[in-house]
Amino acid sequence: MNFISHGMNHVEGGWPKDIDHENMEQTIRFRKKAGKNEAYISSILQLGSVMELCIRQNNAIDKYEQYFEDEEEEEENHNAPYAKTMNVLRDPHQVKRTVTSLSWSPDRGRKLAAAYSSVVFQQTSQLSTDSYIWDIEKPSIPEMVLKPPSPLVCLEYNPRVSYTLMGGCYNGQVAYWDTRRGCQTVAYSSVEHSHKDPVYKVIWLQSKTGTDAFSASTDGQVLWWDVRKLSEPTERLILDLSKEGNLGGALGGISLEFEITMPTKFMVGTEEGLIISCNRKAKTPAEKIVCTYDGHRGSVYAVQRNPFLPKNFLTVGDWCARIWSEDIKESSIINTKNGVSELMDACWSPVRPSVFFTVKMNGVLDIWDILFNQSDPTLSVKVCDGGLYSIRVEENGRLVACGSEKGEATLLEISSGLSVPQKNEKSLVAAMFERETKREKILMGRQREIRLKERCRSEQSREEEVVREDGEESPQELLARAEKDFYSMVEVELKRRRKGKDLIEEQVVSEDKQT
Incomplete structure (x- = not known):
């Protein structure tokens, strides 16, 4: 079934043709002119009494008031968690391409932008470059086809201006x-x-103009852009850990993180498994790279701070997901078990601090509630037969979009138990993160002590070995010393015997004298 949307140009209830509704001066001038119209004034006076009665009734009784709201929520939350498929948005192109990125529109989340490209090297020339904007209530055909100069790998709505991407x-x-x-x-x-x-x-930046963004690539660069002048970047950072700005030794960026509450900080996940923490406002390019976290054995496909506790962030790479604290660089504070299938993307719930989502190459969506269970997901859903490459949760936390390698963007609705905030959840999660951080600090301190003792022990044994090596004698010297010791012992023994013989002779002489 195909759905088609039609529009119409009308005057009643809308703006006249000669009035630009986005021009504030024109709209204010038109309102003042309409307010002086005699027909308008008489209509307002006639309808005023009727409206006053309706307003009084509305103020007297709230017909939308909900009673026993807490009990209803508690009853719903006790039900088993679930996720049901609402719609499947399929790539209209004949040769299906991977949905590499998803983005919800900021205005009520009714639209979903999806980027389509091939993840197979040198296959893009054979495929379409189109990406799409979908109306989730009309899944048969895209609402708009985007025409980029090359296949899109990522796509993002501007959070401040809903019609720009x-x-x-x-x-x-x-x-x-x-x-x-x-x-x-x-x-x-x-x-x-x-x-x-x-x-x-x-990622779009929260600037005054709403026109700034920055991007990351595996060429080892992070570039800042102003969409009003896209001819060249406004700023550049090379991800060279030696801080020499050498592009040949730079790490390839494959994921980005930016939190609006920390406007000067951002993080980059790399192909090499490291997470690089950066400060944009540092004085020199070398100082912009603050520290690194040794995250995963493979590429870090996703990095995102917890929207409620931004000092903690989530990463995904190889076969597990990890939760980190900014204070600990050596290891994560929470990590999932290594699975059989590789994890490709992850994100936090925008409404629950303890819930996050991961997608895997076997087509499974895992929903984790770390307050409930840290070793196993609360819910696992087989979304499709192919691998899942991308995920994005709608702002209200109820709808989840998953992109697959077969060109399908699947929309799922999750249960209220996973999408409704719980009582004291933020404080409980904060306490858990703090406890795990302290535990990890104690373990790291103990490991440092053990390493220090081993280092001291090895240095001491090395010094003893050096002393032995310095005092070691040759075989000739050992033989000469042994001969010397032997002759000295013989001489001592001869002296002892000679002395004993003299004593015996003296005793014999004294006895003869007495007789």
């Missing part, structure tokens, strides 16, 4: 759309000043 392309360019102007890009970066590898993540 920014995407990162497979060839390293970044592109910008204004949906009011149609499917074509408003602007895109030049190849010369763009990334040299695919752009795996783009």
Whole structure:
């Protein structure tokens, strides 16, 4: 069944054709003019008494008041958790491509932007470059087709302006759309000043203008952009841990994290398994790289701070998910068990501090509630037969979108027990994170003590060995010393015997004298 949307241009209840509804001066001028109209004034006076009666009734009784709200929520939360499929948004292209990125629109979450590209090397030339914006209530056809210069690897709605999007392309360019102007890009970066590898993540910054963003790529660069002038980046950071700015030795960025409550900080997940913590406002490029976390054995596909407790962040790579504390660089404070299938993406729940989601290559969505269980997921759902590559949770926490390698974006509705905030949940999670952080600090301190003792012991044994080596004699010297010791012992024995013989002779002489 195909659905088609039609629009109409009307005057009643809307703005006239000659009035630009986005121009504040024109709308204010039109309102003042309409307010002086005699017909308008008489209508308001006639309807005033009727409206006053309705307003008084509305103030007297709240017909939407809910009684026993807590008991209803408690009863719902005791039910078994579930996730049911609401819709499946399929790639209209004949050759199906992987849904590499998803983004919910900030206005009530009715629209979902999906980026489609191939994850197979050198296969993009054979495929379409189109990506889509879907209306989740009309899943048969996309609401809008986005036309990038190269297949999109990532795509993000502007959280402040719902009709603008920014995407990162497979060839390293970044592109910008204004949906009011149609499917074509408003602007895109030049190849010369763009990334040299695919752009795996783009994030909008919370600036005054709402036009700033930054991107990460496996070419080892983080670039900042102003969509009003996309010809070249406004700022550049090379992810070289030696802090020499050498692009040849830089680590490839594959995920980004930015929290609006920490406007100067951001984190980069790398191909090498490290998480790099950075400070954008540092004085020199070398000082912008603050520290690193040795996270995973493989690429770090996702990094996200807890929206309620931003000092703790979630990472996904290889076969497990880890939760970290900013205070501990050596190890995570909580980690899941290693599974059979590789994890590809993860995100926190926007409404519950203890809930996060992970997707795996076997097509399974895992929902974790770490207050309930840290060793096993609270709910595991087989979403599709192919691998899942991306996930994004809607702002209200009830809808979850999962992107697969077969070009399907599956929408799931999760139960209220996993999407409704619990009493004292934030304080309980904060206490748990604090407890795990203290435990990890104690363990790390104990390990440092053991390593220090082993180092001291090894240094002491090395010194003793050096002393032995310094005092070691040759075989000739040993033989000469042995001969000397032997002759000295013989001489001592001869002296002893000679002395004893003299004593015996003296005794014999004395006895003869007495007789």
